[in-house]
Amino acid sequence: MSKRVAVSFAAMLAATVATFGVPAFAAANEPIQPIEAVKSNNPGLIELGKKLYFDPRLSKSGFISCNSCHNLSMGGTDNLKTSIGHNWQQGPINSPTVLNSSLNVAQFWDGRAMTLQEQAGGPIANPGEMGSTHALAVEVLRSIPEYVQEFKDVFGETKITIDEVTKAIAAFEETLVTPNSRFDKWLKGDKKALTTAELEGYELFKDSGCTACHNGSAVGGNTFQKMGVVEPYKTNNPAEGRFAVTKEEADRFNFKVPTLRNVALTYPYFHDGEAATLADAVDVMGRIQLGKKFSPDENAKIVAFLKTLTGDQPSFALPILPPSTDQTPKPRPFD
Ligand code: HEC
Numbered sequence: 597m598s599k600r601v602a603v604s605f606a607a608m609l610a611a612t613v614a615t616f617g618v619p620a621f622a623a624a625n626e627p628i629q630p631i632e633a634v635k636s637n638n639p640g641l642i643e644l645g646k647k648l649y650f651d652p653r654l655s656k657s658g659f660i661s662c663n664s665c666h667n668l669s670m671g672g673t674d675n676l677k678t679s680i681g682h683n684w685q686q687g688p689i690n691s692p693t694v695l696n697s698s699l700n701v702a703q704f705w706d707g708r709a710m711t712l713q714e715q716a717g718g719p720i721a722n723p724g725e726m727g728s729t730h731a732l733a734v735e736v737l738r739s740i741p742e743y744v745q746e747f748k749d750v751f752g753e754t755k756i757t758i759d760e761v762t763k764a765i766a767a768f769e770e771t772l773v774t775p776n777s778r779f780d781k782w783l784k785g786d787k788k789a790l791t792t793a794e795l796e797g798y799e800l801f802k803d804s805g806c807t808a809c810h811n812g813s814a815v816g817g818n819t820f821q822k823m824g825v826v827e828p829y830k831t832n833n834p835a836e837g838r839f840a841v842t843k844e845e846a847d848r849f850n851f852k853v854p855t856l857r858n859v860a861l862t863y864p865y866f867h868d869g870e871a872a873t874l875a876d877a878v879d880v881m882g883r884i885q886l887g888k889k890f891s892p893d894e895n896a897k898i899v900a901f902l903k904t905l906t907g908d909q910p911s912f913a914l915p916i917l918p919p920s921t922d923q924t925p926k927p928r929p930f931d
Pocket residue numbers: 649660661662663664665666679680681682687689690691692693694697700702703704705706712715716717719720724725726765
């Protein structure tokens with residue numbers, strides 16, 4: 597009972613945010629707001645960050661880049677249940693999208709990094725991901741004159757530090773927003789942007805209570821919530837959620853509510869990657885978060901609505917990376 601109260605309080609909160617936090621042009625009483633394109637004010641920093649994001653030499657193997665697991669040609673994910681790390685290690689958890697990650701309240705499923713910059717240092721030195729060290733990654737960059745010059749142009753006189761590396765990557769990530777989805781066009785007043793079935797799906801999404809947790813411009817990403825409010829969620833994945841960060845019993849199995857922006861591209865779903873399709877994910881959410889069993893028709897309409905959340909994907913020329921030199925530490929893919 598108390599759990600249901602929590603959800604309806606969240607719904608009230610969402611409604612309050614919707615009433616007061618919305619730009620005048622948007623459909624003012626909707627719990628979801630449009631995503632706006634970002635204006636970049638430091639193109640040099642962003643260009644550098646883009647190179648680093650695509651550079652596999654930040655990994656020990658010389659083979660894994662941020663883009664390996666957050667592939668910008670595939671919705672910013674790897675479309676695997678859990679990721680593949682250094683030396684083909686099985687990753688512990690599903691890779692969330694980097695698209696619109698700047699809108700998250702914190703980074704990671706359990707929110708253990710507060711900012712994109714703090715997050716970016718993690719994978720480079722994680723033995724199960726890129727398997728390098730910050731010292732080695734910086735040594736690689738320092739051995740490449742074009743990088744030395746580019747860091748100098750962006751940061752002034754510098755020896756290249758991991759702090760600058762993560763700052764540049766985060767600046768690039770902040771540009772990875774996806775405006776102009778059909779749903780946003782509808783929010784901004786283009787009533788023809790959605791079909792009847794999609795609109796009915798949106799009404800179901802709201803009326804069923806999904807917007808209690810999936811709201812705001814990212815349609816999620818702004819709170820931590822229990823996975824399994826009404827019914828427990830069964831999984832073999834050992835992740836404990838927010839509890840791992842706060843050690844508060846009340847946070848056990850609370851996960852950051854994922855953004856539903858571009859969700860048609862970011863399969864498979866949930867922190868364990870166990871829901872293969874959107875239809876599965878919607879069915880599980882209905883049952884275990886809200887105690888609702890959707891008919892096949894209702895499920896299909898909600899899925900149709902969710903597919904309207906795909907926005908403009910990042911688009912730019914593939915960065916060409918400066919070549920290594922004789923001094924560059926050699927890649928070590930197999931140890
Ligand atoms: C081996 C695969 C892999 C690589 C390489 C990798 N990531 Fe990740 N990334 C993940 C996984 C898995 C998670 C979720 C981990 C968790 O929540 O515990 C994640 C989480 C994130 C998040 C948080 C998103 C959210 O919604 O919480 C961001 C941002 C991110 N990674 C950016 C990067 C950047 C930048 C790099 C390169 C420096 C990178 N990742 C390299 C697999 C990878």
